[in-house]
Amino acid sequence: EVLSRREEKIKKLASVGQKDAEEILHVLEKIKKAIEQFAQNGEFKIDLAKEKEKKIAEEEIKSLQLITAKPYFIIINTDLGKDQWNKLKNELNRDDTLICDAMSEFDLTEDEVKEFGITPLRQILTEFIKKTMDLVIFFTGFEGKELRSWIVRNGTRVFEAAGMIHSDMQKGFISAEIANFQEYKNCKSDAEAYSKGIFKTVGRDYIIQDGDLIRIKFKV
Numbered sequence: 001e002v003l004s005r006r007e008e009k010i011k012k013l014a015s016v017g018q019k020d021a022e023e024i025l026h027v028l029e030k031i032k033k034a035i036e037q038f039a040q041n042g043e044f045k046i047d048l049a050k051e052k053e054k055k056i057a058e059e060e061i062k063s064l065q066l067i068t069a070k071p072y073f074i075i076i077n078t079d080l081g082k083d084q085w086n087k088l089k090n091e092l093n094r095d096d097t098l099i100c101d102a103m104s105e106f107d108l109t110e111d112e113v114k115e116f117g118i119t120p121l122r123q124i125l126t127e128f129i130k131k132t133m134d135l136v137i138f139f140t141g142f143e144g145k146e147l148r149s150w151i152v153r154n155g156t157r158v159f160e161a162a163g164m165i166h167s168d169m170q171k172g173f174i175s176a177e178i179a180n181f182q183e184y185k186n187c188k189s190d191a192e193a194y195s196k197g198i199f200k201t202v203g204r205d206y207i208i209q210d211g212d213l214i215r216i217k218f219k220v
Contacts (some may be wrong), residue, residue: 002193022058027056031066035059038068042094071132075125077102098128136210139181140165143190152208159204162216172218175201181213 007028014021030046030053038044048054061069068149073096080088105113105121113120130136134154138161141147152161158178163170179199187193199215208214 003028003035003066006060006064016172023053024056024060027053027060031060033059035066035068044068048132072096073098073128073132075100079103096132098124099119104159130178130210137206138208138212138214140214142215156208157204158202158206158208158214161208161214162218165216168220169216169218172220174217174219175203176206178202178211178215181211184213
């Protein structure tokens, strides 16, 4: 309905010779076909060759706020035995499907989950969300102080992340110290972490990696 109203509006503009109206109509038709395809197989893909058309499509989708264009994945909560999960996933033929038995984990204590070597569902779910939304998580903090996690788009530069933490850090950015958070956790102190050389110094254009521990050096 939203798309139809948009089409009618652009058709009127095209009838009076509005610049780019015909091109927008062409893109809207492609979007409509992509929605129909989504209804059939759950895949939203727009076949556009020209860069200008791709830009128009991006603007139209953002303006129309189409749910079908948003990233998603499927969760199937089932009491089927785990030996049947792969069969079910193969029948669906989708990589974006999470099959789980939430109740079986719900009945276990946290210690039992660790004892049986079970990867917690919340951890699996977090990874699915990150992959689907193209996100990464990084950490900030020092020994004896609160460690905090941050979520950013994959491809975010450390200079941009500095601005998220505090505007002063971005304004006076000098460099950043980066370490893998899991490696840092295995150290008993900051002194040990530095002595092992797990921190490296990077410049403003460093692309944040999932699981980075970041310390910004800046001047006020």
